[in-house]
Amino acid sequence: ELKVEQNPLFLSMQEGKNYTIYCNYSTTSDRLYWYRQDPGKSLESLFVLLSNGAVKQEGRLMASLDTKARLSTLHITAAVHDLSATYFCAVDMEYGNKLVFGAGTILRVKS
Amino acid sequence: NAGVTQTPKFQVLKTGQSMTLQCAQDMNHEYMSWYRQDPGMGLRLIHYSVGAGITDQGEVPNGYNVSRSTTEDFPLRLLSAAPSQTSVYFCASSYSRAGYGYTFGSGTRLTVV
Numbered sequence: 001e002l003k004v005e006q007n008p009l010f011l012s013m014q015e016g017k018n019y020t021i022y023c024n025y026s027t028t029s030d031r032l033y034w035y036r037q038d039p040g041k042s043l044e045s046l047f048v049l050l051s052n053g054a055v056k057q058e059g060r061l062m063a064s065l066d067t068k069a070r071l072s073t074l075h076i077t078a079a080v081h082d083l084s085a086t087y088f089c090a091v092d093m094e095y096g097n098k099l100v101f102g103a104g105t106i107l108r109v110k111s
Numbered sequence: 112n113a114g115v116t117q118t119p120k121f122q123v124l125k126t127g128q129s130m131t132l133q134c135a136q137d138m139n140h141e142y143m144s145w146y147r148q149d150p151g152m153g154l155r156l157i158h159y160s161v162g163a164g165i166t167d168q169g170e171v172p173n174g175y176n177v178s179r180s181t182t183e184d185f186p187l188r189l190l191s192a193a194p195s196q197t198s199v200y201f202c203a204s205s206y207s208r209a210g211y212g213y214t215f216g217s218g219t220r221l222t223v224v
Contacts, residue, residue: 099144099146101154101155
């Protein structure tokens with residue numbers, strides 16, 4: 001059974017600081033997704049990582065995937081208040097339908 | 112394009128009532144799925160479909176039924192609502208080809224009293 005663990009579950013950080021959210025998963029997969037969710041809203045796709053060593057960047061966020069270590073990271077550079085949200089990683093058990101989500105990381109950026 | 116459309120956005124049910132949550136997509140996605148979101152637990156897969164006429168169970172299927180008669184629609188039926196089904200429900204769709212992510216609907220917030 002695939003399990004996905006995120007840490008930390010809650011992150012409070014100052015504006016301008018850097019931090020990393022970790023996503024570990026328990027069985028082989030080379031398809032990992034990062035989503036952002038604002039309170040009361042739907043999930044917004046941030047990154048789709050489809051191979052070992054994949055690295056993608058968008059603004060102050062950078063995601064990477066190490067399939068051998070079964071680890072993905074979401075790195076935040078010089079955080080700003082607008083990045084405050086809940087971030088989820090999700091792994092595909094078999095492509096197309098069986099996403100397994102982590103519990104989510106609640107990020108609060110304080111000015 | 113509307114993307115993935117879910118209705119209703121909010122619903123209150125009494126224990127034992129039944130209802131259908133609607134989900135429609137206009138992107139010609141082959142795959143559609145339903146998730147429920149509970150605090151501190153991320154999203155969990157209820158049922159999914161790889162195409163019209165084909166459905167299968169996810170992690171938490173008990174108390175829910177689905178059908179997929181067309182590519183566009185994937186309704187979720189609650190047979191006899193229970194307080195444990197109080198949750199936020201999301202429908203998602205995707206292409207069958209690798210390289211594409213999932214598109215999520217706006218969600219249905221269901222309360223069972």
